[in-house]
Structure formats: structure tokens, C-alpha cells
Amino acid sequence: MDVVLTVVVPVYGVEGYLYQCLESIRAGLTGEENASVEVIAVDDASPDACGTMLDSYAARHGDLRVIHLSGNVGLGPARNAGLAEARGRYVWFVDSDDWLPAGSVRAVLDRLHETKPDVLLVDHLRVHESGRLQTDPSSPLLAGSPDLERLLGVQHTAWNRIMRCDFLAKHDLRFPAGWYEDVPFSNPVLIAAERVDVLNRVCYHYRVGRFGAITATRSDRHFEAFAQWDRFYAWLAGAGADPALRVRVFTLMISHLLVIAGNESRVHPRRRRAFFREIAGLYRRHRPAGYLPPAGTPGLKHRLVAANSYAMYAALRTGYRVAGLRRRSTQRTPVVSPDIPAPPQRVQTASLR
Incomplete structure (x- = not known):
């Protein structure tokens, strides 16, 4: 067979x-x-x-x-x-x-x-x-x-x-x-x-x-992502991709690299500025003509990359992290009377689709 x-x-x-x-x-x-x-x-x-x-x-x-x-x-x-x-x-x-x-x-x-x-x-x-x-x-x-x-x-x-x-x-x-x-x-x-x-x-x-x-794993090897994206763009040039596809890919690339930059388990805080600058360099190399950043917070981050403004990016990141910590610290476990049964726990499940 x-x-x-x-x-x-x-x-x-x-x-x-x-x-x-x-x-x-x-x-x-x-x-x-x-x-x-x-x-x-x-x-x-x-x-x-x-x-x-x-x-x-x-x-x-x-x-x-x-x-x-x-x-x-x-x-x-x-x-x-x-x-x-x-x-x-x-x-x-x-x-x-x-x-x-x-x-x-x-x-x-x-x-x-x-x-x-x-x-x-x-x-x-x-x-x-x-x-x-x-x-x-x-x-x-x-x-x-x-x-x-x-x-x-x-x-x-x-x-x-x-x-x-x-x-x-x-x-x-x-x-x-x-x-x-x-x-x-x-x-x-x-x-x-x-x-x-x-x-x-x-x-x-x-x-x-x-x-x-x-x-x-925290390592400088995460910087290898930039060479891999450059390889992909070299392939993309040979494939003659249309402008709309290039815009989609560019948005995904910057978003992906920003995820790596903000991940404590990958990039050491002392290396984050250098990583951000590499993102800005890639942004300049591959930005499609007429590109507009996405809306909302992702778009704000893209604009900071375009301006190579690490100080503003770091301040924004710190602000979001502090806000998240405050939200978690204000959460309280509900007090349940011994005479009243506790509400059922919500359990996250997943099934095959």
C-alpha cells in the first residue's frame, strides 16, 4: 500500500x-x-x-x-x-x-x-x-x-x-x-x-x-528572528507578491517581533532596547509604500517602532504592566457563609471541533 x-x-x-x-x-x-x-x-x-x-x-x-x-x-x-x-x-x-x-x-x-x-x-x-x-x-x-x-x-x-x-x-x-x-x-x-x-x-x-x-529561554539567539524575516522577504521579492499581501505580512511581522520583545522569558530586560532598535531597522527596510499602522494599542506600538522611540515604548509597556498588577491586587476572594453553598467553579474546557 x-x-x-x-x-x-x-x-x-x-x-x-x-x-x-x-x-x-x-x-x-x-x-x-x-x-x-x-x-x-x-x-x-x-x-x-x-x-x-x-x-x-x-x-x-x-x-x-x-x-x-x-x-x-x-x-x-x-x-x-x-x-x-x-x-x-x-x-x-x-x-x-x-x-x-x-x-x-x-x-x-x-x-x-x-x-x-x-x-x-x-x-x-x-x-x-x-x-x-x-x-x-x-x-x-x-x-x-x-x-x-x-x-x-x-x-x-x-x-x-x-x-x-x-x-x-x-x-x-x-x-x-x-x-x-x-x-x-x-x-x-x-x-x-x-x-x-x-x-x-x-x-x-x-x-x-x-x-x-x-x-x-532567555537568550540573544532570539535576535535570529530578524535574519529569518529578512530571508522571508527575499523569498517574497522573488515571488512578486502583490501590495495588499505585503501590507498584511508587514503588519504580522512587526506584531510578532513586538511579542518577542515584550516577553520576559525570551529577551533579557538589558537587551530589550537593542532588540527594539532591530525591529525599527527592519521596519525601515521592509515598510510597504503607503503603509498605515493598525488601529488601537497595536497601532500605537507600530508608530513607536516607526519613530524608533524606545523610551516611549518602554513607558507604555510599564504602564500596562502596572495597570495589570493593580487589577489583580484589587481582586478579592468572595466570602462565603458556612450556611450557604459556594457558587460552582467555572472550569475551562476544550473539545474537538
């Missing part, structure tokens, strides 16, 4: 999460469905026991292909190594500290058979260390018929899109090295695709705040 889907799992320093990830991929598949899926795990010279765990898992189950890299190359090149060995018509990159909810692969296979897209976007939930499930702010953009301008606002990751392998080869789309490798890959994937489909169902659980994760 032909392989329909290759799931590539890059592995590095995740021995506490690895088995859950691998088990979730094939969970609930029938014999025929199982035969149409292959899983390739790429051991990116992991310093812990992950390499041994992968070999043991492959020996027990016989349906896992393992690639051991001789040296650590990083997430993007590790994904490329798995893609180079893929036999499926489609590829899905699943990070090894995340996992797939039950029925996800089956739902993806059914949709691929039905619509045969170049790219299939799926929804996800953010999973906090406490176990709390949270809908991503960009998830509502998946509703409705596929529209490129809207879908570009969906979180630009590799793991929320399943892609046809010959489409990636035709457009020479591969991951670069470095952090934020998704930027010059996942955005071109959507723009270059002729057929984009959406499976508006939660098919991925994304672990948030894990110790050791890039998004939870």
Missing part, C-alpha cells in the same frame, strides 16, 4: 515526553490506516537518552524509522533530514515534546483523501504545565472558507500544516538553520500553495512553557 502521510519527529532533549508523542501518532488507527502512515524520528544528537529510547521503541514496534545525526544541527535542518527520507505523499512535522489528540491522524487522512490539497491547516490547543488547555488567539481565523490574507494570521508554525511533498520540492521549500526557522518556511508554504484546505478541528496539542523550550 502506498504511504500517504509521513510524520517527521525531530528529537532533542525530550526524554520525558518522547513516548507520549510517539504513541499518540498511531493511536486508534486501523490496519489499513496504519499502513498508509510512516513515522520518521530524527535524533538530533540528543544529549540525553532519547537516541536509545528511539532504537528501543523501533525494535519493539517495528513501524518507526530512526535517523541518528552525527552532530546537533537544530530543529530546521533536523526536519529537513526527515523530509529527505519521506516516502509519503504528504508530510507532517510533529515536535517531540507535543502530542496528537485521539483521532487526529485519521481525521487528517480522511481530509487529504477528500480534498487533495497542497497544504492542509489544522487547529491546536495550547497545553500549560498545569494541564490547562487554552485555545490559541489565532484559531478563530480557521473558520470559514480558506482565504490567504486571513490564514496568514494563523500561528506560523510547521506543525499546524500538512504539506504535499512534491509541492515542497517544486518550490524548493526547506527550513533554514537557526531559531525562528518557521518564519521563512511556513509563510511561503501558504503563499505558494494553489490549493489550501482547513480542517477546523483540534489535531495538535502544543506544550507551552516547557523548561528548555526556545520560547521559554
Whole structure:
């Protein structure tokens, strides 16, 4: 039977999460469905026991292909190594500290058979260390018929899109090295695709705040985001993108970089001014003709970037943080009489769509 889907799992320093990830991929598949899926795990010279765990898992189950890299190359090149060995018509990159909810692969296979897209976007939930499930702010953009301008606002990751392998080869789309490798890959994937489909169902659980994760690590390597956006703009120039698309992309880029700048877990406070200045430089390099910032607070931040006014940005950021602290400090736990039952707790739940 032909392989329909290759799931590539890059592995590095995740021995506490690895088995859950691998088990979730094939969970609930029938014999025929199982035969149409292959899983390739790429051991990116992991310093812990992950390499041994992968070999043991492959020996027990016989349906896992393992690639051991001789040296650590990083997430993007590790994904490329798995893609180079893929036999499926489609590829899905699943990070090894995340996992797939039950029925996800089956739902993806059914949709691929039905619509045969170049790219299939799926929804996800953010999973906090406490176990709390949270809908991503960009998830509502998946509703409705596929529209490129809207879908570009969906979180630009590799793991929320399943892609046809010959489409990636035709457009020479591969991951670069470095952090934020998704930027010059996942955005071109959507723009270059002729057929984009959406499976508006939660098919991925994304672990948030894990110790050791890039998004939870203070490092100057977050400055690598600027080179990745420059790479994307070089691709965009070659693609001859229309002006409206350039405006949409530019707004998303500045908003993304401002999120990084304001995140205490990524940029050290002593480096925030330098990071802000890099945003201002990127703003000058890529600002489309006639560009107008968005409305509201986001637009105010964009204007401060345009003016390279870090002092005003820092004051605005401090003001919002102080206001947030005051709101939390004025909240009071309601006093409940022992004779009156406490009101029921509101529990945040999430279900498959």
C-alpha cells in the first residue's frame, strides 16, 4: 500500500515526553490506516537518552524509522533530514515534546483523501504545565472558507500544516538553520500553495512553557528572528507578491517581533532596547509604500517602532504592566457563609471541533 502521510519527529532533549508523542501518532488507527502512515524520528544528537529510547521503541514496534545525526544541527535542518527520507505523499512535522489528540491522524487522512490539497491547516490547543488547555488567539481565523490574507494570521508554525511533498520540492521549500526557522518556511508554504484546505478541528496539542523550550529561554539567539524575516522577504521579492499581501505580512511581522520583545522569558530586560532598535531597522527596510499602522494599542506600538522611540515604548509597556498588577491586587476572594453553598467553579474546557 502506498504511504500517504509521513510524520517527521525531530528529537532533542525530550526524554520525558518522547513516548507520549510517539504513541499518540498511531493511536486508534486501523490496519489499513496504519499502513498508509510512516513515522520518521530524527535524533538530533540528543544529549540525553532519547537516541536509545528511539532504537528501543523501533525494535519493539517495528513501524518507526530512526535517523541518528552525527552532530546537533537544530530543529530546521533536523526536519529537513526527515523530509529527505519521506516516502509519503504528504508530510507532517510533529515536535517531540507535543502530542496528537485521539483521532487526529485519521481525521487528517480522511481530509487529504477528500480534498487533495497542497497544504492542509489544522487547529491546536495550547497545553500549560498545569494541564490547562487554552485555545490559541489565532484559531478563530480557521473558520470559514480558506482565504490567504486571513490564514496568514494563523500561528506560523510547521506543525499546524500538512504539506504535499512534491509541492515542497517544486518550490524548493526547506527550513533554514537557526531559531525562528518557521518564519521563512511556513509563510511561503501558504503563499505558494494553489490549493489550501482547513480542517477546523483540534489535531495538535502544543506544550507551552516547557523548561528548555526556545520560547521559554532567555537568550540573544532570539535576535535570529530578524535574519529569518529578512530571508522571508527575499523569498517574497522573488515571488512578486502583490501590495495588499505585503501590507498584511508587514503588519504580522512587526506584531510578532513586538511579542518577542515584550516577553520576559525570551529577551533579557538589558537587551530589550537593542532588540527594539532591530525591529525599527527592519521596519525601515521592509515598510510597504503607503503603509498605515493598525488601529488601537497595536497601532500605537507600530508608530513607536516607526519613530524608533524606545523610551516611549518602554513607558507604555510599564504602564500596562502596572495597570495589570493593580487589577489583580484589587481582586478579592468572595466570602462565603458556612450556611450557604459556594457558587460552582467555572472550569475551562476544550473539545474537538
